Amino acid sequence: MTGTVRVSDVTKAYGQIKVVCDASFTLGQGELVALIGHNGAGKTTLMKLMLGLIRPTSGAIEVLGDNPAAGEFAGRRQLGYLPENVSFDPALTGRETQAFYARLKREPVAKALELLDAVGLGAASRRRVNTYSKGMRQRLGLAQALLGQPRVLLLDEPTTGLDPELRQAFYDIIARLAAGGATVLLSSHALTELEERAGRVIIMNRGIKVADGSIDELRRLARLPTRIRLRVAGLAPSELPGWAPKDATCRRLNGHIVEIDAAPERKIELLHRATAAGNAVEDVDVVPPTLDELYAHFLRQSEQAP
Amino acid sequence: MNVLIIAAKEVHQAIRNRWVLAATLLLAGLALSLTFLGSAPTGNVGVRALDVVIVSLSSLTIFLVPLIALLISHDAIVGEMERGTMLLLLSYPVARWQVLLGKFLGHLAVLGFATCLGYGAAVGALAATGSDIDSDSLLAFAAMVGSSVLLGAAFVAIGYLVSALVRDRGTAAGICIGLWLLLVLIYDMALLGVLALDKGRSISASVLNALLLSNPTDAYRLINLTGFANVSTFAGMAGLAQSTSLTIPVLLTALLCWTLLPLGLAALAFSRREL
Numbered sequence: 418m419t420g421t422v423r424v425s426d427v428t429k430a431y432g433q434i435k436v437v438c439d440a441s442f443t444l445g446q447g448e449l450v451a452l453i454g455h456n457g458a459g460k461t462t463l464m465k466l467m468l469g470l471i472r473p474t475s476g477a478i479e480v481l482g483d484n485p486a487a488g489e490f491a492g493r494r495q496l497g498y499l500p501e502n503v504s505f506d507p508a509l510t511g512r513e514t515q516a517f518y519a520r521l522k523r524e525p526v527a528k529a530l531e532l533l534d535a536v537g538l539g540a541a542s543r544r545r546v547n548t549y550s551k552g553m554r555q556r557l558g559l560a561q562a563l564l565g566q567p568r569v570l571l572l573d574e575p576t577t578g579l580d581p582e583l584r585q586a587f588y589d590i591i592a593r594l595a596a597g598g599a600t601v602l603l604s605s606h607a608l609t610e611l612e613e614r615a616g617r618v619i620i621m622n623r624g625i626k627v628a629d630g631s632i633d634e635l636r637r638l639a640r641l642p643t644r645i646r647l648r649v650a651g652l653a654p655s656e657l658p659g660w661a662p663k664d665a666t667c668r669r670l671n672g673h674i675v676e677i678d679a680a681p682e683r684k685i686e687l688l689h690r691a692t693a694a695g696n697a698v699e700d701v702d703v704v705p706p707t708l709d710e711l712y713a714h715f716l717r718q719s720e721q722a723p
Numbered sequence: 724m725n726v727l728i729i730a731a732k733e734v735h736q737a738i739r740n741r742w743v744l745a746a747t748l749l750l751a752g753l754a755l756s757l758t759f760l761g762s763a764p765t766g767n768v769g770v771r772a773l774d775v776v777i778v779s780l781s782s783l784t785i786f787l788v789p790l791i792a793l794l795i796s797h798d799a800i801v802g803e804m805e806r807g808t809m810l811l812l813l814s815y816p817v818a819r820w821q822v823l824l825g826k827f828l829g830h831l832a833v834l835g836f837a838t839c840l841g842y843g844a845a846v847g848a849l850a851a852t853g854s855d856i857d858s859d860s861l862l863a864f865a866a867m868v869g870s871s872v873l874l875g876a877a878f879v880a881i882g883y884l885v886s887a888l889v890r891d892r893g894t895a896a897g898i899c900i901g902l903w904l905l906l907v908l909i910y911d912m913a914l915l916g917v918l919a920l921d922k923g924r925s926i927s928a929s930v931l932n933a934l935l936l937s938n939p940t941d942a943y944r945l946i947n948l949t950g951f952a953n954v955s956t957f958a959g960m961a962g963l964a965q966s967t968s969l970t971i972p973v974l975l976t977a978l979l980c981w982t983l984l985p986l987g988l989a990a991l992a993f994s995r996r997e998l
Contacts, residue, residue, distance in 0.1 A: 465810075465998075468813070468814045469813075470810065470813055470814070470997065470998050471997040471998070472997065488818065488819070488994070490816045490817070490818065491816065493814065493815060493816040494816045496814070498811065498814035500807065500810045500811055500814075502807060503807070503811060504806050504807040504808055504811075505808060505811075506732075506736060506808055508736050508739040508740050509732075509735070509736065509739065513735070517728070517732050518811075518815065520728045521725060521728055521815040521816065521817060522815060522816065558811075561811070571814075
């Protein structure tokens with residue numbers, strides 16, 4: 418795997434406040450990476466550092482072979498960026514805006530305009546940008562970020578303001594790009610959306626990288642229990658089934674569902690017990706810890722650490 | 724290439740925002756009214772009409788062109804940063820100096836177009852009403868238009884420098900108004916006051932020359948009011964024209980420095996900005 422974006426020991430401080438603190442990671446080709454964290458966790462700052470919009474206080478960054486802090490930008494022809502709260506010159510139309518950005522990337526304008534249809538801007542692209550709604554501006558923002566088969570895509574909160582249908586189309590597009598070898602780094606608050614899609618998750622808290630890995634790796638690291646939900650017939654409302662182990666947390670949910678928190682290595686054992694002959698289990702659901710829960714866990718952990 | 728793409732977009736935007744239209748109409752309107760009203764005091768006997776127009780138009784230019792230039796330039800960097808469009812632009816494969824130079828060429832084109840067309844209307848009107856226009860006057864007029872554009876370029880560059888240095892648009896606008904007042908109005912009055920008080924005791928001719936060159940509007944005034952013999956007689960500057968050692972090349976160099984220096988400093992400040 419070749420790295421397209423390398424961040425090594427990067428710190429960015431404004432006065433006394435460290436917005437990013439000793440962050441290091443390498444993003445490889447074809448990776449779809451989710452960057453998550455509270456507001457002010459340093460997500461946007463990291464992207465700006467990768468673009469050379471700001472310079473790191475210490476540490477080094479390399480993006481597509483360029484050092485952005487030194488003002489190198491040859492690789493940016495193959496880089497797409499969608500800022501949070503994207504804005505455009507209000508006097509120009511969507512088509513004119515897209516054509517302008519296509520020229521800067523030396524991309525054929527006709528091909529660039531097709532992207533406007535791909536993001537569903539269609540007829541509105543002939544109107545001035547100052548008549549656009551937030552969602553339409555976001556679509557135009559996506560269209561310009563996708564110009565010219567980017568090898569690196571930096572997307573800051575890309576799905577805010579998009580309706581569910583377009584959101585789906587958007588994830589399809591970036592999944593296709595990632596499959597074609599592009600590196601996609603996207604920050605988002607919509608954790609449930611990212612769960613199935615991101616191959617890798619980087620969690621930031623107060624400028625510090627607190628977790629980095631695939632969701633499965635994070636689950637292993639976090640050791641959060643998997644929840645097993647069983648529908649059991651013939652139990653009184655607050656009664657727990659007799660076979661339930663004493664050392665696992667069990668609780669009753671609405672009426673006839675029993676929920677057991679299973680440590681990762683006991684999952685199978687518990688399932689065996691539950692489905693053993695004689696137990697009146699009618700249905701089973703296994704819910705692994707969600708990205709939301711993992712995120713909360715790692716944040717808690719980093720807050721407790723001194 | 725990048726520079727030209729950005730320049731073309733600036734021009735496009737200026738046309739869309741009706742900046743071009745407004746500036747051209749303003750300059751043409753004033754040039755035309757000066758052409759027709761301006762000939763009233765001198766009458767039409769023995770005076771070449773175009774020379775009178777040059778004197779009155781160049782006095783007007785000193786007030787107006789710097790103001791228009793600062794209006795379109797003070798917002799160029801800090802305004803785009805505030806609106807958030809600069810963030811996206813700088814993520815493209817363009818260097819910051821290219822952004823600045825592209826904007827400069829675009830704004831200069833707008834200003835040049837408005838000046839040429841607006842002032843050209845005055846010549847057209849004179850020709851249409853049957854005034855004699857000889858080649859000397861025409862040359863002096865062309866020089867006036869050219870130096871007006873150069874004066875505009877200097878103030879566009881000054882506006883960029885302010886725009887690259889300050890944190891918000893309001894501050895940029897305030898500083899630009901202050902600079903306009905200082906360079907266009909206060910400087911000359913102060914200079915005049917000092918000269919009157921001094922009565923030639925300690926301010927030598929070379930000091931005066933240096934003082935005149937250190938204000939772009941004075942350099943412009945000297946080019947147009949003393950540079951051409953037949954014009955300077957009407958301007959009442961014939962005496963000064965003979966005594967000053969500031970030749971047209973020197974004055975043009977001064978204006979050029981007033982353009983390139985602020986532009987270079989603006990590029991430097993912009994390249995260090997974090998956004």
